[in-house]
Amino acid sequence: MSGDGNLRVGIVGCGGIARSHGRAYAADPRVELVAVHDVSSAAAQSFADEVGATACDSLADLAAQDVQLVSVCTPPGTHTDTTIALLELGVSVLLEKPPTVNLADMDRIARAEEANPGAVFVVFQHRHGSGAKRAHRLLADGALGAPQVAVCETLWYRPESYFDPEWRGNWAGEGGGPTLGHGIHQIDLLLHLLGEWTTVDARASRVARPVEFEDVATASVTFAGGAVASVTTSLLSPREVSRIRIDTTGGTLEVEHLYGYADADWSWFPLPDAGTAASNGADPGLARAPGAPEGAEQDVWRASAGEDVPSNHAAQIHDLVGDLLAGRPHPTTLASTRPTMEFVTALYASALQGRVVDRGDLTPDLPFYRSLDGGLSAEQVSDRMTRV
Ligand SMILES: NC(=O)c1ccc[n+]([C@@H]2O[C@H](COP(=O)([O-])OP(=O)(O)OC[C@H]3O[C@@H](n4cnc5c(N)ncnc54)[C@H](O)[C@@H]3O)[C@@H](O)[C@H]2O)c1
Incomplete structure (x- = not known):
């Protein structure tokens, strides 16, 4: 210092x-x-x-x-x-x-x-907005019920001219396609919220853009906690959106934004009927904000609201500087992001080998460990990605 x-x-x-x-x-x-x-x-x-x-x-x-x-x-x-x-x-x-x-x-x-x-x-700034912090804490505590189904979408639009710079659109320049470069923000947040993933069954497609890799990828993912998710990343989607939706035994948690969210971009839809929730074994119940009078019960999501911190670089850098100056551990370490890179690797291995990839398959012996094209020739990648 x-x-x-x-x-x-x-x-x-x-x-x-x-x-x-x-x-x-x-x-x-x-x-x-x-x-x-x-x-x-x-x-x-x-x-x-x-x-x-x-x-x-x-x-x-x-x-x-x-x-x-x-x-x-x-x-x-x-x-x-x-x-x-x-x-x-x-x-x-x-x-x-x-x-x-x-x-x-x-x-x-x-x-x-x-x-x-x-x-x-x-830098994974979307872990550091107040909405993601609340979601992470409440899901870990079980206060929102157990996750069962999730949807993770990065539906963005990049015209052909986006790929004009020499280093764009190819494995050598970018290392991977939009799953690595764009969808990774939402994928990282999904995995941060849902925990250990176990298998990936993916398809990577080159539908329209002049690139060496995919312009659209879709994947089915399973989680150790029992949830299943679908993950879609596209660069061909004119009404752009970044969205994560998690359906739990207690309700639906959702965030919809583009490049950064605020609290207003998050919503929680609790099971409408407490009896139905109880019969699922996880009544989310009602909670009162600290100091609120009796009768002012709110659902757990509303009751947990605090200062609205949007998810941007300032949010993560503020957290990191505070942690470093206080000598506290900062959570977004390199090691904490390995599951996200493993997921991205598994997506390409699954799509290019045409099989379900298990987390345990990602050893240094797998060619995809060293490069996301798996060492395949351009023709082999093209054959796999453009087959209809
Ligand atoms: N977190 C986010 O939301 C977000 C958004 C955009 C970009 N990014 C990431 O930020 C990084 C940079 O992206 P960008 O859009 O700013 O790129 P950019 O092309 O605008 O800037 C990169 C700069 O790095 C310089 N450079 C290249 N090689 C270098 C080297 N070896 N040593 C020193 N300087 C070098 C270039 O001259 C250039 O000035 C990428 O990893 C990108 O994925 C993150």
């Missing part, structure tokens, strides 16, 4: 999302954003001027600015080497999603984390 007890931070990769990190750090009086770095020195200098930080020529120069935490905001394929280099320079890392482009890289970072003093946290 700096002399006045603030956290000294840096940012690597000075493109689009670095601006969200820069704004979140600037808004937090406990933080000093001191240094930035980019392979393009022009990009680094113009971002440094914007945020009032020093532009550094290398990761070593950045670490020499006595930073304790560095946001890695570079393209996915560069995350692993950049993060390992920063760990070896003695700093902690806030790594943008997707943490890596395969499980092998994720395990390389985990080994570097083990061998060095710093820690790695991953």
